[in-house]
Amino acid sequence: MATLLEVSGVSVTFDGFKAINNLSLSIGEPEMRAIIGPNGAGKTTMMDIITGKTKPDEGRVLWGEMSRNLLGMSESRIAQEGIGRKFQRPTVFEAQSVRENLQLALKNRRGAFAVWLRPKGPTDDERIDALAEEIGLTDELERPSGELSHGQKQWLEIGMLLAQEPRLLLVDEPAAGMTPAERQHTTDLLKRAAQTRAVIVVEHDMEFVRRLECKVTVLHEGRVLAEGSIDHVTSNQEVIDVYLGR
Amino acid sequence: MQRSFFFRNPSILVFIGLLAVFTLAVTLMSAGAGSGAISTSFVKTLGRTLCLCLVAIAMDVVWGYCGILSLGHFAFFGIGGYAIGMWLMYARTEEIVVSSLAGATLPPTPQEVSDAIGSQIFGVVGSSDFPAIWAFAHSLPLQLLAVVLVPGLLALVFGWLAFRSRVTGVYLSILTQAMTLALSLYLFQNDSGLRGNNGLSGLQNMPGEDLGQDVISIRFFWASALALGLGYVLFGWVVSGKMGSVIRAIRDDEARVRFLGYHVESYKLFVFTITAVVAGIAGALYYPQAGIINPAEIAPIASIYLAVWVAIGGRGRLYGAVIGAALVSLASTWFTGGGAPPIDLGFYRVIWTDWWLVLLGLVFVLVTLFFPKGIGGLVDLLGINRPVKQGRTGDYGPDVGAWRKREGEEE
Ligand SMILES: Nc1ncnc2c1ncn2[C@@H]1O[C@H](COP(=O)(O)OP(=O)(O)OP(=O)(O)O)[C@@H](O)[C@H]1O
């Protein structure tokens, strides 16, 4: 398991408030990692930093075999490098159909002229059908995604994430608003993805995290509080104090 | 591919069909090629209207589809007009000068001809030397190139600077207004080399051929119709398919598009530039039919009108922009040209030349408030297009985590 992403010594301050405080974290390929932590622990902010949305005050984010620093890159460049992201609240393009959303996300050339003059690859339709099958939206492909239920939007966004075929998937609260059956399906899907890719899942739901059967990192006040198996971290007194015992 | 493109976008075929029928009807009634039922000046008005429709669909692509409220596209339109106007004025003046010097005993030297053209053109601004900007005015191909290149390059440089710094929304609109204002102020100066506030005139005359205005007007009408048709197909192509999907996605949530790996700034630059080029072409066809261009045409307010047309016609659909531009500009001609009869209220006489702008403003406000889809939105009532529900269902985050969990267990 080679290291794919290494976050080291990262700090970020919002108006004097240290949202991320000397955070270090590394993830291999393939690997599944769950990140838990109370509200405001900095989980989403960490994803913002990795994807280039937020520039940290200090620290490094190194990526890939060449250990290149992601911090100087634009959001679109980072995404092209192979980092895909699912947002905490579903952000799909509501005015566009499910098919169009998936087509947008599908791994293809991203340049304006390539998209304009060669909008479709030969296998695009098959890939979209396969994805739609996987996320259970086959019958909704032509519907505007704004009409979907909350859970379906979550699915669509997961589908868009898979469509990008990223090397690292950052998944922020994937199971929010899902039924138990849907949660189970999400778990399976993420576990399957983690066989070949690096997957970082942020979740509040302990049951969900337990079912992922992976290493868990606990964040608190912008730094790593504990790391290890789910049983290891849940028996840690500090973790119990700040999070579980709430 | 071609067949399926029109198949997937039937509104393009419908539009081209209607445009063809309209062109044929006007041709048959024109003085230059038909019965003469409509006057030459009205043919010119219709031809100009087609050019305004063309710049309006460009505006719709940049604003309605891509979400960039550019209040500077009429500047590109004006630049196109100036570029072609320089050649028209030069070539026409050259003809007059050459024929008047032909009577002299000694044949005039090229220098004498050039000086005579210079003093003819620049006499009004107290000069007779050709400014550097006129270096290519003698050449139609080069000035035609300028029609495309100058707006294109200006848009490219301006857009690159603005989009790269992630200027968006109202700040970008203000920036485009500033660009427009700077350009018109520059042109107002006598030493701009473009005859200051006199502008360029006599553009309705075609050098070379001895044609009557009736023939010239119908030819320009045809050219305008062709340009509008081609522009409609081009933009129809840009806003359909995956490109259109990316562009609309940028309008709705540009940050999200970035995380999918698209370089949003390049797409905006592409749209901004290609629409500026089309605006330049529209201007180059418009001003010969108007006969005169001056810096007032490029005033910031003109670009705002353009946005008003598109808003009234209906943003985000090309035919909406056409409807808005055609209706509002023709109504404007009618009201301000004294066509509309004054209304006598007893205590006050509503003279439309004074009140037209108030009426237009009122219509704009009413449309924006009560009918945001514009006139083009009426087409939805035919039930062809499936309406798309707008707006998101509210946030659903960890703040309501417990609630979410409860919801999950209710199953
Ligand atoms: N752009 C910002 N400006 C100011 N403060 C911010 C910004 N983004 C995040 N914060 C603050 O940083 C802290 C960490 O926020 P973050 O969203 O990363 O938490 P989280 O771990 O994702 O929490 P949750 O479980 O609620 O999603 C919070 O206190 C938040 O208010």
Ligand SMILES: [Mg+2]
């Ligand atoms: Mg969060």
